[in-house]
Amino acid sequence: MGLLRTKRSVLPGFGLTLGFSVAYLCLLILIPLAGLFVKSASLTAAEFLAAVGSPRALAAYRLSFGASFAAAAANAVFGLVVAWVLVRYRFPGSGALDALVDLPFALPTAVAGITLTTLLAKNGWLGRYLEPFGIPVAYTPLGITIALIFIGLPFVVRTVQPVLQDLEPELEEAAASLGANRFETFRRVLFPTLWPALVTGFALAFARSLGEYGSVVFISGNMPMKTEIAPLLIVTQLEQYEYGAATAIAAVLLVLSFAMLLGINALQRYGTRRFAGAGEEPA
Amino acid sequence: MRSKRSSLLLSSLVFAFAVSGATARADKTLLNVSYDPTRELYDEYNALFAKHWEETKGEKVEIQQSHGGSGKQARAVIDGLEADVVTLALAGDVDALFEKGNLIPKTWQKRLPNNSCPYTSTIVLLVRKGNPKGIHDWEDVAKPGVGVITPNPKTSGGARWNFLAAWGYALDKWNGDEAKARELLRGIYKNAVVMDTGARGSTTTFVERGIGDVLIAWENEALLALETLSHGEYEIVVPSESILAEPPVALVDTVARRKGTTGVAETYLQYLYSPEAQQVIGKRHYRPSDPAVAETYAAKFPKLKLFTIEEKFGGWKPAQARFFAEGGIFDQVYQPGN
Amino acid sequence: MTSASAGRDWTLADVPPPPRTASAVADPPWVRGLLIGVALLFLGLFLLLPLVTVFGQAFSKGIGVYLDAITDPMALAAMRLTLLVAAISVPVNAVFGVAAAWAIAKFEFRGKSLLITAIDLPFAVSPVVSGLIFVLLFGAQGLLGPWLTLHGVKIIFAIPGIVIATTFITFPFVAHELIPLMQEQGTEEEEAAVSLGASGFQIFRRVTLPNISLGLLYGIVLLNARAMGEFGAVSVVSGHIRGQTNTMPLHVEILYNEYQGAAAFAVASLLALLAVVTLVVKRVLEWRMGRASRAL
Numbered sequence: 001m002g003l004l005r006t007k008r009s010v011l012p013g014f015g016l017t018l019g020f021s022v023a024y025l026c027l028l029i030l031i032p033l034a035g036l037f038v039k040s041a042s043l044t045a046a047e048f049l050a051a052v053g054s055p056r057a058l059a060a061y062r063l064s065f066g067a068s069f070a071a072a073a074a075n076a077v078f079g080l081v082v083a084w085v086l087v088r089y090r091f092p093g094s095g096a097l098d099a100l101v102d103l104p105f106a107l108p109t110a111v112a113g114i115t116l117t118t119l120l121a122k123n124g125w126l127g128r129y130l131e132p133f134g135i136p137v138a139y140t141p142l143g144i145t146i147a148l149i150f151i152g153l154p155f156v157v158r159t160v161q162p163v164l165q166d167l168e169p170e171l172e173e174a175a176a177s178l179g180a181n182r183f184e185t186f187r188r189v190l191f192p193t194l195w196p197a198l199v200t201g202f203a204l205a206f207a208r209s210l211g212e213y214g215s216v217v218f219i220s221g222n223m224p225m226k227t228e229i230a231p232l233l234i235v236t237q238l239e240q241y242e243y244g245a246a247t248a249i250a251a252v253l254l255v256l257s258f259a260m261l262l263g264i265n266a267l268q269r270y271g272t273r274r275f276a277g278a279g280e281e282p283a
Numbered sequence: 284m285r286s287k288r289s290s291l292l293l294s295s296l297v298f299a300f301a302v303s304g305a306t307a308r309a310d311k312t313l314l315n316v317s318y319d320p321t322r323e324l325y326d327e328y329n330a331l332f333a334k335h336w337e338e339t340k341g342e343k344v345e346i347q348q349s350h351g352g353s354g355k356q357a358r359a360v361i362d363g364l365e366a367d368v369v370t371l372a373l374a375g376d377v378d379a380l381f382e383k384g385n386l387i388p389k390t391w392q393k394r395l396p397n398n399s400c401p402y403t404s405t406i407v408l409l410v411r412k413g414n415p416k417g418i419h420d421w422e423d424v425a426k427p428g429v430g431v432i433t434p435n436p437k438t439s440g441g442a443r444w445n446f447l448a449a450w451g452y453a454l455d456k457w458n459g460d461e462a463k464a465r466e467l468l469r470g471i472y473k474n475a476v477v478m479d480t481g482a483r484g485s486t487t488t489f490v491e492r493g494i495g496d497v498l499i500a501w502e503n504e505a506l507l508a509l510e511t512l513s514h515g516e517y518e519i520v521v522p523s524e525s526i527l528a529e530p531p532v533a534l535v536d537t538v539a540r541r542k543g544t545t546g547v548a549e550t551y552l553q554y555l556y557s558p559e560a561q562q563v564i565g566k567r568h569y570r571p572s573d574p575a576v577a578e579t580y581a582a583k584f585p586k587l588k589l590f591t592i593e594e595k596f597g598g599w600k601p602a603q604a605r606f607f608a609e610g611g612i613f614d615q616v617y618q619p620g621n
Numbered sequence: 622m623t624s625a626s627a628g629r630d631w632t633l634a635d636v637p638p639p640p641r642t643a644s645a646v647a648d649p650p651w652v653r654g655l656l657i658g659v660a661l662l663f664l665g666l667f668l669l670l671p672l673v674t675v676f677g678q679a680f681s682k683g684i685g686v687y688l689d690a691i692t693d694p695m696a697l698a699a700m701r702l703t704l705l706v707a708a709i710s711v712p713v714n715a716v717f718g719v720a721a722a723w724a725i726a727k728f729e730f731r732g733k734s735l736l737i738t739a740i741d742l743p744f745a746v747s748p749v750v751s752g753l754i755f756v757l758l759f760g761a762q763g764l765l766g767p768w769l770t771l772h773g774v775k776i777i778f779a780i781p782g783i784v785i786a787t788t789f790i791t792f793p794f795v796a797h798e799l800i801p802l803m804q805e806q807g808t809e810e811e812e813a814a815v816s817l818g819a820s821g822f823q824i825f826r827r828v829t830l831p832n833i834s835l836g837l838l839y840g841i842v843l844l845n846a847r848a849m850g851e852f853g854a855v856s857v858v859s860g861h862i863r864g865q866t867n868t869m870p871l872h873v874e875i876l877y878n879e880y881q882g883a884a885a886f887a888v889a890s891l892l893a894l895l896a897v898v899t900l901v902v903k904r905v906l907e908w909r910m911g912r913a914s915r916a917l
Contacts, residue, residue, distance in 0.1 A: 011811050012821035014728045021721035022736070028789055029742055032754040035764060039757050054609075078663045085660040089653060097661070099900040103668050105843060106896035108850030108870045109748075111889040114877055115671045118678060121492035125674065139477045139494065150667055182648060204744070211747025214852035214870075221477040222435060224617065231749045231853075235480070238753065239354040239438045241361075241383055242609075247757065250750040257745035258738075265738050314862060322879060349861045350875070363761035363770070364778040364860040384761065483878045491882065511880055 036254065040247040051245035052252050056224055057233060061252075064230040067141055068209035071148035072156075076202045079156025080194070086157070087164040101157045104150050109214030116147050117218045139221030144229065147215045152205030159201035163194060200264050207260045211253060310342040311547050316366035318353040318440060318530070319483040320504045324567040325370070331563060332554055336547065344547055352481040353440030360386065360535065367539045367548040370532045372440025372482075374398075374592075375599035377533050386537045400529040401555035402569035405589060406448040408520040409489065409498040409505045416496045420522050421452045425470025430495035432477055434485045436606075436613050440530075441482035443607060445499040448526040450606075451595045455524060469616040471499075490517070501528065502584070506568035527589040675893045678886035690876070690884035691891060698864040699872035699888070702780070706868065707848040710788040715841050718795025723829070725796075726803030727811065737800065743792045751789050752857025755782060778860030783868065786854040791847045798840030799833055806832055835910045839903060846899040850892055 040048065051057065086098050104112065120127045120137040130137055137143045167190065175185040213231040221227040228236070230253055237246035317325060329346040336344045349356065349364070353372035360366045361384035371377055377399075380386045392399045410418050416429050424431055434442035449471060453464035476495050479485045482504055489498040490512050497520075498505070505519050532552050539545040554560055561576035570584050571577045577584075596602035606612045648656070680687055690696060721740060725733060743751065757763050759776040769776060776782045810832070814824045830837075852870040859866045867875065869892055876885035 009728055009808065010815045011727050011808060011824070012815070013723060013825070014730075017720040018724035018728070018730070021717065021724055024717050025721075025736075025739055028785075029792060030739065032758050032789070033742070033746070035758045036750070036754050038764070078659070081656055082660045082664060085656050088648070089657060091657060095904065097664055099904045100664060100668050100672075102843075102900050102903060103672060103896060106846040106850070106899040107672075108852055108873075108889075108892050108896075110852035110870045110874055111675065111850070111892055112671065114873070114885065114889065115674050115678075117492070118882075119671060119674050121494070123493040126670070138492065139488075146667075150671070153667065182652070207745040211745065211750065213747060213749045214856075217480070222480055223475065223478050224435065224437070231747045232480075234747070234749055234753065235355075235857075236435070236437050239352065239358060240607075240609075241358060241379060243757070243762075246753065250747070250753060253747055254745075254750060257747075258742065261738050261741050261745050265734055265741075269734070319878065347865055348863050350863075350878075351861055359778060359860055361762060362756050362777060363759075363766060363775075364862075365775070487878070487880070491880075508880075 033254070036247050037251055039243065040251045043244040043248060047244065048248050051237075051242075051248040056228070057230075057249060059225045060228050060230040060233040060249075063141060063144070063227065064210055067144045067148055067229070068206050070145045071152055071209050072202045072206040074145075074149050075152045075156045075205050076198055079153055079201060079205075080160055080198060082153075083157045083160040083164055087161060101154050103154075104152075105154050109151070109212065110218075112150055113147060113215035113218035116143070116150065116215065120146065120219065138219055139223075139227065141227060143219040143221075144216055144227065147219050148209040148212060151212050151215055152209050155204040155208060156198070156201035159197045159204065160194060163197040167193060196267055196270060200267055203260055203264045203267070207257050207264075210257060311344045311544060313344060313346045313367045313544060313548055313551060314349065314365060315346055315368050315370055315551075316349045316356050316360055316364060317370040318356060318372040319350055319481045320441070320501055320507070321370060321530075322348070322350050323507065324503075324564065324569060327563050327567060328555070328560060331559060332551055335554060335559075336550065340547075342547075346551070352438055354438060360384070360538075365538050365542065366535050367542065367544050368532060368534055368552055370530070372528075372530050373443065373599060374529065374531050375443075375603045376440060377531055378599060380533070380535065386535050387533055388536065391533045392531060394534070395532065395552060396556060397572045398529060399531040399533060401532060401552075401560070401572055402530065402564045403572065404502045404528045404530065404569055405525045405587070406444050406499060406522075406528060407502045407505050407525065408522060409500050409508065410518055410520055411496065412516050412518060414518055414520065418497050418520055421449050421467065421471075421524075424449070424497055424499070425467050425474065427470075427474075429474050429497060430476045431471055431474040431497055431499065432479075432485050432489040432495040433471075433475055433499040434482050435478040435480060438480040439482055439485075441485075441501050441504070442478075443603075444501070444526055444528045446606065446613060447592065447596065447602060448522075449499075451526055451590050452522065452524045454595065455590070465612070465616050468612075472617045502570075503568035506583070510568075521585050521587050524588040524590070526595075527591045529591070672893060672897075675886055675890050678882065679890040680883075681886075682883035686883050687887045687890075690881070690887035693884075695864050695867070696869075696872060696888055699867050699869045700891075702783070702867065703849050703869045705780070706784050706787050707845055709784050710791055710848050711841060711845050713788060714791055714844055715795050715837070717792070718797075718799055718840060719833075719837065721796040722799035722803050722833075723825075725800050726806075727808050740793050740796050743789055744797075748790060748851065748853025749857060752786055752854040755786055755789070755858055777858050778862070778866060780866065782858040783855055783866060786858045787848050787851050790851050790854050791844050794844035794847065795837065795840035798836055798843070802833055802836040803829075835906050839906045839910075842899050842902050842906070846896060849895060 043051065082101065086094060086101075117138055119125050120130075120143055122128060122131040122136065122138070124138070127137055135142070137146065171189055172185050175189045180188065211231055216229055217232060220229060220232070222232060230249065234246045234249050237249065315325060315329070325348055329348070333344050333346065336342060349366070351359070353376045357369070357371060357376040357379045360369060360380060369377060369380065374392060377387070377391060381389050381391065395401070408418060408424065410416065416423070416426075418424060418429065423429070433445050436442040436446050446468065449468055450464050453467045454461070457463035477485070477488050479488055482501060485498060486500060486504050486508050488494050490508050500508075509517060509519065532555065534545070534548050534552060536545070539548045555564075556572065558573060558576060561571040561573040565571045565576055565580040565583070571580060592599060592602060604611070725737060756777055758765055759769060759782065760766050761770055776785070810828050811824050814828045819827070850870055852874075855868055856871060856874075859868065859871055861867060861871060861875070863875070869888060873885050873889045873892070876888060
């Protein structure tokens with residue numbers, strides 16, 4: 001373990017805690033995930049490409065990416081507004097509202113799926129008002145997007161909120177005293193500080209949405225090529241005993257999600273450095 | 284400290300409740316892994332069989348149920364779900380237990396009467412009250428502007444029966460012209476608005492969500508929906524010709540042998556053919572295989588021209604390969620409409 | 622101490638704040654009203670309405686149906702299983718989270734950022750895939766399947782499989798919560814304790830644990846909610862044996878599929894209630910944490 005450490009520390013427990021963490025991580029997460037790649041490696045390259053590149057698979061990725069992107073984008077906009085309102089304004093019920101933001105973390109996804117379908121189907125509480133305008137929601141990509149907005153909202157709010165809280169009022173005051181109006185202050189001063197957090201929240205919501213299953217299957221309609229999401233396609237392949245194809249598609253999703261996580265972490269490090277650098281200047 | 288002690292107390296209470304389940308064990312436990320629409324049937328049959336077994340053998344038997352899409356259930360058994368018996372939607376899924384898992388002998392279907400099918404059903408059409416779209420036969424389902432609800436044949440056994448019912452009808456109607464059959468099926472699937480993963484999901488979509496104009500469904504599902512959900516809002520339309528759906532049952536030899544339940548599991552399946560069980564079957568909307576019992580339910584199950592999968596398609600194996608495998612006829616005719 | 626907060630200390634301590642001109646810093650009233658309106662409408666539509674729907678549907682057939690649904694033996698068995706699963710996976714992951722956070726936050730070593738990313742991995746893996754990998758590993762056709770069958774060990778389609786899948790899904794929660802907190806707290810207090818001759822365990826119990834206890838609880842509360850509510854992964858490994866391997870979310874799905882909408886929402890309302898309790902507990906913890914940090 002001494003080899004790993006780059007800085008001496010007097011604190012004990014490094015070997016024990018790191019060893020335990022890494023062992024547990026390997027046993028529970030990494031080895032099982034490696035099994036997935038071993039299994040998909042049982043396909044030949046041609047079979048693998050056929051499985052992950054079939055028109056149906058491509059349509060499913062397109063839908064999963066499109067709906068996840070749309071949902072994450074909507075969350076980036078509304079999540080920023082919500083975070084702003086929660087941090088900057090005090091009004092009756094703001095505390096309850098703040099607590100409510102975590103609901104999608106705590107509510108089981110299947111319950112969310114059944115509930116949203118009940119609400120948005122054309123005989124549902126909301127759906128019946130949308131249907132006459134020719135906006136069918138349940139069983140369309142729009143319905144999928146709405147379910148994903150539900151799932152992803154807390155990711156954006158909870159990453160933007162702390163940054164907004166830590167913003168120093170002096171920054172805005174300085175901008176104002178230099179003659180900037182409110183909108184310019186937001187665009188030139190606040191937004192540059194907020195965007196790494198905003199992008200991180202967006203990416204987290206996006207990564208989570210890509211794999212989401214429980215809340216989406218009830219509302220999606222599951223039409224191949226139209227409303228079939230990638231995780232459902234994995235299940236579909238499994239049910240036809242196509243283990244190889246299922247694991248191949250799963251591996252593709254996994255690699256994409258992992259790449260995104262790496263990106264998020266790099267971004268966070270970038271954000272911290274920037275922030276840290278800004279803090280050092282006055283000294 | 285007080286909060287620590289009370290939280291300790293609370294968590295031990297929770298834990299005690301969590302582990303307190305296993306009381307009143309039966310002498311024998313069977314696991315019946317079945318498909319979606321048989322829930323109500325086996326709820327009643329299991330009670331009947333438990334009574335029968337206790338009366339004849341003096342032993343208590345508890346039957347556990349697992350329900351889901353037929354293909355998914357077969358896969359779970361292959362992956363190690365310890366089913367003593369399987370009661371699935373189609374012979375193809377039971378065949379998989381032999382082919383992919385080597386859990387049963389190849390000749391499983393010969394072990395029980397009637398191709399191991401104690402009950403049969405067929406595929407009918409469920410429409411909204413007054414039949415506003417004028418749907419009377421398969422061709423009407425393919426008419427433009429009709430919203431069709433049917434599950435996805437890739438994941439649902441019932442959906443495969445649906446597909447083959449329409450295909451067989453087309454072959455008979457147009458003297459074996461496959462181009463015509465393709466055209467009919469293309470029309471039907473172009474009209475599909477939602478494809479759930481299972482038959483039960485499709486019924487829910489049609490009945491509770493109010494989507495679509497016609498549901499292609501198991502006869503037993505359609506009758507059950509009328510019985511439990513409809514307040515005169517739906518009607519069954521019996522097409523001029525349909526398929527004889529044969530959901531088979533089978534003992535899972537290797538599992539039952541390991542668990543020492545072969546005897547009771549075999550009796551469990553055989554007793555399905557008894558007159559008492561056949562009555563339950565009729566009551567729960569499946570067509571009884573016993574002719575005498577079937578007679579008493581004649582009014583419930585209209586006579587229509589039925590063909591079997593054996594005579595039209597040569598069995599499940601060729602049908603599966605030709606129609607539902609990757610790139611098969613279903614993939615060719617299915618084009619998502621708008 | 623990170624340099625960022627050091628910078629802030631300097632500003633606050635030495636520079637008298639400039640006179641605040643409210644109009645320059647605060648938003649105009651119409652913007653404020655508009656933003657609050659948008660936020661309220663958005664949260665109301667996307668969060669509050671679904672929550673209300675769950676309870677509305679649950680009581681739609683009356684209180685009798687509701688009580689029958691939640692006292693049904695199958696529902697009780699599902700609750701028992703859900704509690705059991707949470708009772709195992711929550712402590713296990715909490716211990717892991719503390720150990721991982723200790724190693725990551727208190728020491729510098731190579732591959733640290735890779736480790737952090739690996740810990741977050743379950744957040745990004747589709748729940749379906751999480752279930753699938755354990756079927757591939759422990760299923761009868763899987764890598765370890767033949768050995769397990771030979772020795773009569775049941776993992777998949779039994780309680781161990783459900784526990785493992787749930788533990789996988791909920792793996793990062795505590796670590797994710799503690800790592801930033803412990804990084805911010807630094808190592809001075811622990812180093813002081815070392816110089817006073819405290820043992821490793823004493824340091825942890827007397828110095829570190831009190832500092833992180835609220836954050837730890839906060840992570841555990843979220844972890845618990847997710848453990849009890851997981852659907853996708855558990856659905857793949859459960860086998861759906863009624864009264865045996867059905868957790869509460871799976872029981873909700875079964876009832877829904879049996880045309881018992883009100884009963885399904887009744888059981889779902891218990892899970893929603895759990896979610897609400899979680900939110901309240903979290904809120905209280907946040908409030909106490911806020912007070913604690915002000916007290917410093």
